[in-house]
Amino acid sequence: MNKDNIILGIESSCDDTSASIIKNGVVLSNVTAGQEVHEKYGGVVPELASRAHQQNIVPVIDLALKNAKIELKDLSAIAFTQGPGLLGSLLVGTSFAKSLSLGLNIPLIGVNHMKGHILAHFIQEEGQEKTVPKFPFICLTVSGGHTQIVKVLAPLKMEVLGETIDDAAGEAFDKAAKLLGLPYPGGPLIDEYAKNGNSDKFSFTYPKTEGFSYSFSGLKTQFMNFLKKGLKTDDNFITDNLEDICASYQKHIVNYLFQKLKKVAFSENINQIAIAGGVSANSCLRAELKRLGEKHAWNTFIPKFDYCTDNAGMIAITGYYQFLEGDFSNQNAIPNARMKVEE
Ligand code: KG4
Numbered sequence: 254m255n256k257d258n259i260i261l262g263i264e265s266s267c268d269d270t271s272a273s274i275i276k277n278g279v280v281l282s283n284v285t286a287g288q289e290v291h292e293k294y295g296g297v298v299p300e301l302a303s304r305a306h307q308q309n310i311v312p313v314i315d316l317a318l319k320n321a322k323i324e325l326k327d328l329s330a331i332a333f334t335q336g337p338g339l340l341g342s343l344l345v346g347t348s349f350a351k352s353l354s355l356g357l358n359i360p361l362i363g364v365n366h367m368k369g370h371i372l373a374h375f376i377q378e379e380g381q382e383k384t385v386p387k388f389p390f391i392c393l394t395v396s397g398g399h400t401q402i403v404k405v406l407a408p409l410k411m412e413v414l415g416e417t418i419d420d421a422a423g424e425a426f427d428k429a430a431k432l433l434g435l436p437y438p439g440g441p442l443i444d445e446y447a448k449n450g451n452s453d454k455f456s457f458t459y460p461k462t463e464g465f466s467y468s469f470s471g472l473k474t475q476f477m478n479f480l481k482k483g484l485k486t487d488d489n490f491i492t493d494n495l496e497d498i499c500a501s502y503q504k505h506i507v508n509y510l511f512q513k514l515k516k517v518a519f520s521e522n523i524n525q526i527a528i529a530g531g532v533s534a535n536s537c538l539r540a541e542l543k544r545l546g547e548k549h550a551w552n553t554f555i556p557k558f559d560y561c562t563d564n565a566g567m568i569a570i571t572g573y574y575q576f577l578e579g580d581f582s583n584q585n586a587i588p589n590a591r592m593k594v595e596e
């Protein structure tokens with residue numbers, strides 16, 4: 254009889270401490286503790302993030318085990334986010350995972366966070382068989398730190414076809430939100446205000462970038478100048494137009510993301526198209542992918558909300574695939590803040 258593969262995944266790359274148990278590819282638990290401490294700073298403060306991970310990691314792992322009704326002795330391996338991310342944050346998860354694997358004498362698996370976002374599409378829920386993308390597929394990974402168009406050839410074989418040359422799409426949302434006086438992270442708030450806004454009210458220009466690459470830093474400056482101009486003639490420009498500003502800005506980012514994604518899909522002649530990462534929670538992005546999928550006969554894959562933003566389910570599922578291939582780390586493993594998705 255085959256033994257069950259039970260993986261504990263640990264995620265601590267940025268400001269979410271998360272733990273998940275995945276048994277034979279099926280998620281049994283996925284627990285995440287966010288960090289409100291950053292809200293008032295308009296971005297993640299690395300030192301505060303690593304301290305909060307230290308406080309959260311034991312209770313979060315404990316709860317993930319309890320929710321899954323799994324004991325430490327049942328685990329087959331420990332998967333942890335090795336990178337990319339904030340070094341101090343990554344160190345907490347890495348050190349914890351190393352000690353636990355040593356203590357339990359089970360394999361340690363260093364996981365790439367960006368691979369995790371993509372492989373979140375393969376997490377199966379108990380009692381329901383989900384359709385997963387067929388290889389090769391194209392994934393637009395949009396998060397607070399990355400914006401990439403990735404060709405996924407196999408679970409652990411990925412190739413970046415295009416990426417941002419500066420800021421990430423999530424940063425474009427968060428920085429605009431900060432200028433609007435909204436707390437961090439502003440992406441979900443822009444999404445919320447945009448729901449009642451007119452997306453045709455204001456227009457922005459697209460950055461000119463080569464091939465399949467993106468650029469978002471100019472958009473931030475453009476948005477700042479747009480607000481300054483509005484506030485010159487109307488002190489209440491932001492409050493009077495908040496919903497329309499959010500809707501127009503959000504639509505602009507989404508259109509820009511799809512401009513390049515469409516190019517890639519056509520040039521690669523691939524009709525399996527997925528989105529992943531925190532920004533894939535955006536309702537406009539999700540709706541537009543669905544619309545384009547119907548128009549171009551694409552099979553589209555939109556992650557469940559729980560698996561869009563940072564979570565350990567995606568780390569556990571990637572760990573599960575690495576486990577099947579015997580792709581293990583050892584006690585010399587160190588975090589890699591700039592780890593590439595190909596690694
Ligand atoms: O993947 P993630 O949780 O962390 C990173 O790996 O960076 O992504 C976080 C990013 C933030 O920039 C946040 O504002 C953005 O995802 N985000 C959204 C939405 N939900 C999260 N952006 C736009 N609309 C949303 N609904």
Ligand code: ZN
Pocket residue numbers: 366370396397530531562563
């Ligand atoms: Zn992420």
